Amino acid sequence: xxxxxxxxxxxxxxxxxxxxxxxxxxxxxxxxxxxxxxxxxxxxxxxxxxxxxxxxxxxxxxxxxxxxxxxxxxxxxxxxxxxxxxxxxxxxxxxxxxxxxxxxxxxxxxxxxxxxxxxxxxxxxxxxxxxxxxxxxxxxxxxxxxxxxxxxxxxxxxxxxxxxxxxxxxxxxxxxxxxxxxxxxxxxxxxxxxxxxxxxxxxxxxxxxxxxxxxxxxxxxxxxxxxxxxxxxxxxxxxxxxxxxxxxxxxxxxxxxxxxxxxxxxxxxxxxxxxxxxxxxxxxxxxxxxxxxxxxxxxxxxxxxxxxxxxxxxxxxxxxxxxxxxxxxxxxxxxxxxxxxxxxxx
Amino acid sequence: xxxxxxxxxxxxxxxxxxxxxxxxxxxxxxxxxxxxxxxxxxxxxxxxxxxxxxxxxxxxxxxxxxxxxxxxxxxxxxxxxxxxxxxxxxxxxxxxxxxxxxxxxxxxxxxxxxxxxxxxxxxxxxxxxxxxxxxxxxxxxxxxxxxxxxxxxxxxxxxxxxxxxxxxxxxxxxxxxxxxxxxxxxxxxxxxxxxxxxxxxxxxxxxxxxxxxxxxxxxxxxxxxxxxxxxxxxxxxxxxxxxxxxxxxxxxxxxxxxxxxxxxxxxxxxxxxxxxxxxxxxxxxxxxxxxxxxxxxxxxxxxxxxxxxxxxxxxxxxxxxxxxxxxxxxxxxxxxxxxxxxxxxxxxxxxxxxxxxxxxxxxxxxxxxxxxxxxxxxxxxxxxxxxxxxxxxxxxxxxxxxx
Ligand code: FES
Ligand code: FES
Ligand SMILES: [Fe+2]
Numbered sequence: 021x022x023x024x025x026x027x028x029x030x031x032x033x034x035x036x037x038x039x040x041x042x043x044x045x046x047x048x049x050x051x052x053x054x055x056x057x058x059x060x061x062x063x064x065x066x067x068x069x070x071x072x073x074x075x076x077x078x079x080x081x082x083x084x085x086x087x088x089x090x091x092x093x094x095x096x097x098x099x100x101x102x103x104x105x106x107x108x109x110x111x112x113x114x115x116x117x118x119x120x121x122x123x124x125x126x127x128x129x130x131x132x133x134x135x136x137x138x139x140x141x142x143x144x145x146x147x148x149x150x151x152x153x154x155x156x157x158x159x160x161x162x163x164x165x166x167x168x169x170x171x172x173x174x175x176x177x178x179x180x181x182x183x184x185x186x187x188x189x190x191x192x193x194x195x196x197x198x199x200x201x202x203x204x205x206x207x208x209x210x211x212x213x214x215x216x217x218x219x220x221x222x223x224x225x226x227x228x229x230x231x232x233x234x235x236x237x238x239x240x241x242x243x244x245x246x247x248x249x250x251x252x253x254x255x256x257x258x259x260x261x262x263x264x265x266x267x268x269x270x271x272x273x274x275x276x277x278x279x280x281x282x283x284x285x286x287x288x289x290x291x292x293x294x295x296x297x298x299x300x301x302x303x304x305x306x307x308x309x310x311x312x313x314x315x316x317x318x319x320x321x322x323x324x325x326x327x328x329x330x331x332x333x334x335x336x337x338x339x340x341x342x343x344x345x346x347x348x349x350x351x352x353x354x355x356x357x358x359x360x361x362x363x364x365x366x
Numbered sequence: 367x368x369x370x371x372x373x374x375x376x377x378x379x380x381x382x383x384x385x386x387x388x389x390x391x392x393x394x395x396x397x398x399x400x401x402x403x404x405x406x407x408x409x410x411x412x413x414x415x416x417x418x419x420x421x422x423x424x425x426x427x428x429x430x431x432x433x434x435x436x437x438x439x440x441x442x443x444x445x446x447x448x449x450x451x452x453x454x455x456x457x458x459x460x461x462x463x464x465x466x467x468x469x470x471x472x473x474x475x476x477x478x479x480x481x482x483x484x485x486x487x488x489x490x491x492x493x494x495x496x497x498x499x500x501x502x503x504x505x506x507x508x509x510x511x512x513x514x515x516x517x518x519x520x521x522x523x524x525x526x527x528x529x530x531x532x533x534x535x536x537x538x539x540x541x542x543x544x545x546x547x548x549x550x551x552x553x554x555x556x557x558x559x560x561x562x563x564x565x566x567x568x569x570x571x572x573x574x575x576x577x578x579x580x581x582x583x584x585x586x587x588x589x590x591x592x593x594x595x596x597x598x599x600x601x602x603x604x605x606x607x608x609x610x611x612x613x614x615x616x617x618x619x620x621x622x623x624x625x626x627x628x629x630x631x632x633x634x635x636x637x638x639x640x641x642x643x644x645x646x647x648x649x650x651x652x653x654x655x656x657x658x659x660x661x662x663x664x665x666x667x668x669x670x671x672x673x674x675x676x677x678x679x680x681x682x683x684x685x686x687x688x689x690x691x692x693x694x695x696x697x698x699x700x701x702x703x704x705x706x707x708x709x710x711x712x713x714x715x716x717x718x719x720x721x722x723x724x725x726x727x728x729x730x731x732x733x734x735x736x737x738x739x740x741x742x743x744x745x746x747x748x749x750x751x752x753x754x755x756x757x758x759x760x761x762x763x764x765x766x767x768x769x
Contacts, residue, residue, distance in 0.1 A: 059484065060483060060484070060487070061482060061483045061484060247386075248756075248757060248759075250395075250396075250507070250508030250509075250511070250756060251508050251510070251511055251756075252396075252511060252512070252755070253755075276382055276383065276385070279383060279751075279752060280385070280386050280751055280752060281752075282600075282602075282752055282753065
């Protein structure tokens, strides 16, 4: 086996094994690296890259869609490029392309800011018209008037054009917590994104979402994506808890989803006992009490690091393949020095 | 000026319950839709239709109908506009010769480039097709949707034989279907909602089919209890739909408007007249245009602004003589006075609504002011919102490419 190194414009390098005599595009795709391509026969030039080291040949019998000047500059078509040993190829796009849409930074604008519950606020931004994202992804934004950057998952549906909604836990001491109370429509806000690979599983079959607190945010657009994507509908379970009843938020939106999706089993609970709450009790993981469901489903968990870890441990005990668990964890802004970023595990 | 109508804000909230329906401007997907009458597609003939924005090519070979996406992979041209077939099991695009397998949609060869690596590695979507009672049905939706539901699940409910006033059904033995289809210039939902709107009797007041049969067509039909309306399929079994049980006694039949001193002139009634609407948008009018017949109507979305309006009349004709009589009555009576005179008014009404509700900036879905007569319409919208197999996304510039 030889080694294929793929370099992207964001500085990232991805590596795939490649046999001598194999086609570069095929080796990359086989390794799960989704390089840009279309015709796979050398005529559309989508797969263009630049060979920066290593010996290569081109697939015989094709007239590649490259100008002589491009060939002289080392440009090759990955679908028609054969490795004779270790090869390094530069691609004219960022590595994020192979995951999802490209991130960009834009100037956003605050449209609305309001409390949803005792501890959770909704911040609505107006994005650049070209902004697009995958449900589950997050944004980084600079808290206006400060130099602090914070990351929040996008909680609105992908087709809610012209607005991005974020659900934010308000920490009294935090820069964002403090900003929420003085936010005004029209405030300018710098935004970067989208980022993240916490994306909806493409597996057909039941789906489980485990959401702790504002971990519900990215789940909402994922639910819409699930509802609108093609193919037969399968059962969906959404377990959502906050610590107290007065912290719960967006229950009306959840009830609508439950109404629109007859196969959605919605379980809402609170994890700290309060006298007046008559619903379910427990953290969101505890609300999923049927283990056969966990074993059969694609699992998506979003919330505190503790919740994510507990989910992984429980699944490990049940001998569930860790690859079936997708997770995103949030770190509250007050416990963090510097720039918190949701950590994504594949 | 003051008004009793609801404020736009509260209207918006109420409408969120059926938001999926409001997003279904191009129809629902993963359903059986009528594409052509069987007699419209002769042996070896190729024709193109558009259903929910999806261009579909139909070809009949050895009696069997094949349905493929009517958009070439290569440069996207519509293949049915110049049909080319060099063998019984393939279809060739007239432009550069991309040749597809009829059964699988796979690119089998390219006339002038038989060694191209794309051959065998690319395909266009094929759609399940079947014929029933003289109609070609095509299952339109996601590639690979399975299992493909039974046609019976996408037709009006098959009532048991002893159901009160039951009238002929498409799946009955000896069923004969006569009718037509034409394009209506309105969104399919306006057509559906007109089709079983219990409130528009006034529009049909002067219709030939009413006057010629001396019918006392009520001025209005207002539901008075939940039993007025039956819903089907909410348990996940069989067709999903909603029925106005007009014979049930749970409707207030308005026979007189004092203010205007209006009343029907006729005196007769149609026993068992009953309307129901099922997904994907098929109307059943039992005992219409007369007792013992059934009228079915489909409103097949073409795009966001047009629908293919199917109007057919069903009769059970066990003998040659029955068939002859039905055909005679169809040609000379039901076609002109029911499918045309009466239904022309319906088509007119939908097209008149189109501007208010247009997908191109219409405000109707937000600003309409429904009243008491419209309960069943709201019921229909909610039913579709909850129990659809998929909402079709707008198909303005769709790709034929499949992964
Ligand atoms: S994929 Fe088209 S040239 Fe390589
Ligand atoms: S467009 Fe059909 S073969 Fe080129
Ligand atoms: Fe009508």
